[in-house]
Amino acid sequence: MFQFVIRRLLQGVVLLLILSIALFLLMMNLGDPIATMGSGRALTRPEDRARLTRQLGLDKPIAVQYLYWLAGNDWTKVDSDGDGVPDKNGTRVGIVRGDFGTSLVTRKPVSEMIGERIPNTLILMVASEIITIVFALVIGIYSALRQYSVLDNFLTTLLFIGYSMPVFFVSLMSMYIFAVLFKKWGLPYLPTVGMFDPQIGKTLTQVLWHMVLPVTSLSVIYFAAYSRYIRSTMLEVMSQDYIRTARSKGLPRRQVVYVHALKNAALPIVTVIGLDLPFLLGGAVVTERIFAWPGMGRLFLDHLSRADVSVVMGILMLVAVAVVIFQIITDIFYAWLDPRIRYN
């Protein structure tokens, strides 16, 4: 098992290296970062532009820029005053040593900017993931046990609609019904944008209240996919011989379903959840945009449109690293759940 983890980690490193090169190449055509940087003060003089370009190292060939991003530039002389002559040692230590670089837009360290957003994204995503899994288990198991009953047919159709629903449509509909219409009808209505009311401040109740609509919208989408999956795995397990054996020897139905069937059906479900979890880190780009939620997805969008390479790369690599790690964890967990699986 130890060897397996080491091998997977090494494979993961190679994978991340390939991915980072490909993404870095894509970053080179995002637009002119100098045109959008700073707080509105446009650089009009061409010599200023040239100086800034040299100071930021944007005049270097792409391979050198990648190397600085990856491994830092503290081992070589860089042009710190932009006069065209390399004078001082660089200060960046590169992403492999934990330096995500500095944002061109805010001039703040990227790790700090991402660090501020991660909690916001995680409370939103983890809340919807938990709600999704709980409801999907209940509905999925119910549907599987009463296959083709009226309620099962109804739920299956409803889930299909949820599964096909664009997330922005769910969001806009729920905003319209629970905020706009409820307000019109004089009912208590839900807030639509932001994380808290600036006049009240960031209190727990405010954040929870603001979470209701985005979490509901996200859950509807994930929920449909998960419960369809749970229903079909449960159906498959319930038709196995050992379930018939368990039933015929007179075990209580409850025990057959929740111990014998669910434990075996859990295997593929765990895989799906494990592979989905790291993607939660990236946030929900569309949902965060609609509900003006200050999370990673919006950070990504805002800085992508301003060609802020270090922020965009930072977020992408963070998600990619999380995916690699969670894949390994899922594999280990899988072997623990199913002793028949051996990694050699």
Add this chain to the structure above:
Amino acid sequence: MTASSSLSVPQLTDDLSTPPLTLGQLGWLRFRRHKMALFGGVTLILLLIFSIGGAFKYAEKYANFNDTAQRLKPPSVEHPFGTDSIGRDILARTIYGGQISLFIGFMAVLIETILGILVGAVAGYYGGAVDAILMRITEALLNIPTIFLLLVMAKFFGGKIPEIHIGARAFSGSVVVIVVIIGATSWMYLARIVRAEFLSWKEREFVLAARATGTSNLEIIFLHILPNTIAPIIVSSTLSVANAILAESYISFLGMGVQEPTATWGNMLDKSAKYLDTAPWLWFFPGMLILLTTLSINFVGDGLRDALDPRSRAI
């Protein structure tokens, strides 16, 4: 034989006298049993009639004609779906937007299918180092959420291709960009399916026989093995059309997709969130059409899976 035939039940001889059903007929029989798939198919045809036939009622000039005196008008007899923030008729725009959205959906899947088959077939058939390299690339792409990849690529290729003129109509060049990037970011699952199929089919005797008679690798891949893997490919591609239409609507919704004045259902929704309370018809109609389209495609895909690929499991 003669003795036993005189004993046989007449019914049986009747059965044998009707020709056996072809694979296509069997598939259709199974597909027909799936009521929702039939519903999806009919809805899809209606949507095609809506977006192609509607063009005969409303000219494209009318769809792009803006009259600021008529801005944000609620649905009425004159404008059945209302007007948008610069006074364009939303019904006409959903018709032309539907053409582009459906076009993007189908074309992107065409690219996706070609890429997926090529990568999957080559990796599965040749194996070894080729397989290892192709599968590492596939995994690397699967490591990034598709929406992020789409946005980065939309930015990378954005604003480069000039307007395209087909006949008297002009299309934003971004349509082509979106088709290519959706195709280029979605082939990975199909490639895995095709690879898995090829891994099992290439061990069969008929492949060995083909090789023994000196058939070239290309012929074995495309003429001998590929036809056997067509059922899962059709099912996966059908479901992909829904995903491609959703992907287009997401990037257009975020303002990085197809550019105005060319309408798509996705970019009609862009900025409509601002009019959430004052003009709900702005987002309701295009959103509803996207939902209907993806829903009916998913139903058809589900039905096709039952009909063509009954061994596989519905997920």
